[in-house]
Amino acid sequence: MNQPSIKKTNNKFKTDSSVAKRRSKKSSHFNVKKAAHKTFASKKALPLSMQKIVLFNKPFDVLSQFTDEGNPDNPRETLKDYINIPNIYAAGRLDRDSEGLLILTNDGKLQADITQPGKKTEKTYWVQVDGVPTEADLKKLRSGVVLKDGLTLPAKVKIMDNPQIWDRYPPIRERANIPTTWLSLTISEGRNRQVRRMTANIGFPTLRLIRYSIGEWTIKGLKNGTYTVLKNTYDDSKVEIQN
Secondary structure, eight states: OOOOOHHHHHHHHHTSOHHHHHHHHHOHHHHHHHHHHOOOOOSSOOOTTTOOEEEEEEOTTOOSSSOOTTOTTSOOOOGGGTOOOSSOEESSOOOTTOEEEEEEESOHHHHHHHHOGGGOOOEEEEEEEESOOOHHHHHHHHHOOEETTEEOOOOEEEEEOOOOOOOOSSOOOOOTTOOEEEEEEEESOOOTTHHHHHHHHTTOOEEEEEEEEETTEEOTTOOTTOEEEESSTTOOOBOOOBO
């Protein structure tokens, strides 16, 4: 799912011959491709009048980016299939097989605040796992578990009632006579597929993963596959939800 960065693309062209350099400057295809791969807004804070913050409830099997150029023979759904607002970029990622809250903005400072590890922005996930964890199992997550990339920070976790949520297509694969459990799990890190690795580490694989909140923002009242635009930063007032 990771895309090559602009920097990498530019480096490729820098290694070409001088002729190729001149051609690349003239090529409109290169310019369009460069814009399509941009994933970060300027890191400067914007005045509220210019700022855009979009909360999107991402469906399952949708890429958290606006293009899928690396897969031309079998194009997958991307953000452009749901959001028609220009010049906004995802603040962080949400895996293709995960659902829920994705924040998009044109404000580079906000984007950095959400994604930089040092900020320790809390993210809450609703996690459906295979089996029924005990308090002893959950205590491991609260203490931190050792993954291949190191010890995780202590998580906040509890068993929750089955949430009233949308159906997923395709549905999860449930095993006969094996119950499932929903967990509310809050972390302040953003490692690759971290939640899935954490629950697998204690013996309960993740079957379904929904990000409910990032910081103060949530998907409460937001239907799956729709987005809402905040009027300004840190303001709960919202405009009409778009399909």
